[in-house]
Amino acid sequence: EIVLRQSPGTLSLSPGERATLSCRASQRVSSRYLAWYQQKPGQAPKLLVYGASSRATGIPDRFSGGGSGTDFTLTISRLEPEDFAVYYCQQYGTSPETFGPGTKVEIK
Amino acid sequence: QVHLQESGPGLVKPSQTLSLTCTVSGGSISGGSYFWSWIRQHPEKGLEWIGYIFYGGGIYYNPSLKSRATISADTSKYQFSLKLSSVTAADTAVYYCAVGSTETTGVWFGPWGQGTQVTVSS
Numbered sequence: 647e648i649v650l651r652q653s654p655g656t657l658s659l660s661p662g663e664r665a666t667l668s669c670r671a672s673q674r675v676s677s678r679y680l681a682w683y684q685q686k687p688g689q690a691p692k693l694l695v696y697g698a699s700s701r702a703t704g705i706p707d708r709f710s711g712g713g714s715g716t717d718f719t720l721t722i723s724r725l726e727p728e729d730f731a732v733y734y735c736q737q738y739g740t741s742p743e744t745f746g747p748g749t750k751v752e753i754k
Numbered sequence: 755q756v757h758l759q760e761s762g763p764g765l766v767k768p769s770q771t772l773s774l775t776c777t778v779s780g781g782s783i784s785g786g787s788y789f790w791s792w793i794r795q796h797p798e799k800g801l802e803w804i805g806y807i808f809y810g811g812g813i814y815y816n817p818s819l820k821s822r823a824t825i826s827a828d829t830s831k832y833q834f835s836l837k838l839s840s841v842t843a844a845d846t847a848v849y850y851c852a853v854g855s856t857e858t859t860g861v862w863f864g865p866w867g868q869g870t871q872v873t874v875s876s
Binding site for chain 2: 677679681683689690691692693696697702734736737738739740741742743744745746747748
C-alpha cells in the first residue's frame with residue numbers, strides 16, 4: 647500500500663501568515679488522486695481538496711492544492727482564526743485508500 | 755446536502771462483533787454514484803479506510819481487516835451498516851461513515867458523519 651508522510655508535524659504560525667503543508671507518497675500517486683482534509687477537535691474530518699487541486703464545494707479560495715507524482719502541497723494563503731486545525735492528506739489512486747498522519751497548524 | 759449519522763454500542767467485549775449503522779438523510783443510497791463508506795480513527799494509528807459499498811456495483815474492503823469486516827445496506831431504511839468480528843483492543847477507535855466520490859478509480863470522502871467512539875474492553 648502507499649504510505650503517506652506529512653511534514654512538518656506541527657506548524658506554528660500567526661493569523662494572516664501563509665501556511666505550506668507537505669504530503670509525500672512512498673510511490674507515485676496516479677492521476678493526481680490526492681485529497682486534503684481539515685479536522686478540528688471533536689469534529690469529523692472535512693474535505694477541502696480532491697484531485698490534488700480541486701476545491702470542494704464551499705471551500706474558500708485561500709486554500710489551494712498542488713503537486714503531482716509523489717510530492718503534494720496544501721497552501722493556505724492567509725491564515726484565518728478558524729483555520730487552526732489538523733490537516734490530513736489521502737491518496738486514492740491505488741487501493742487501499744490511505745491517509746497521512748496529519749500536520750497540526752497551531753497559533754504561534 | 756447529504757447528512758450522515760452513526761449509531762451503535764459504544765462498548766464491545768473482546769472477541770465479539772462490533773455493529774454500527776449509518777443513517778443517511780438528504781439523499782438515497784440506491785441513487786447516484788456514491789460509495790457509502792466506513793473509516794476509523796485510532797488515537798495512535800490515525801485514519802484508516804475500512805471499506806465501502808457501491809449500490810449495484812459491489813463492496814470493497816481494506817485487506818488489513820483480514821476479512822473481519824462486513825458492510826451491507828438497507829435502502830428502504832436509508833441505512834448502511836458495518837460489522838467487525840473478533841474485535842480486540844486494537845479496534846478501539848472513533849468510527850465514521852462518509853460519502854465517497856470518484857472520478858474513475860479510487861474514492862475521496864465527504865461529507866462525513868460526526869463519528870462514534872467504540873471501545874473494546876471486558
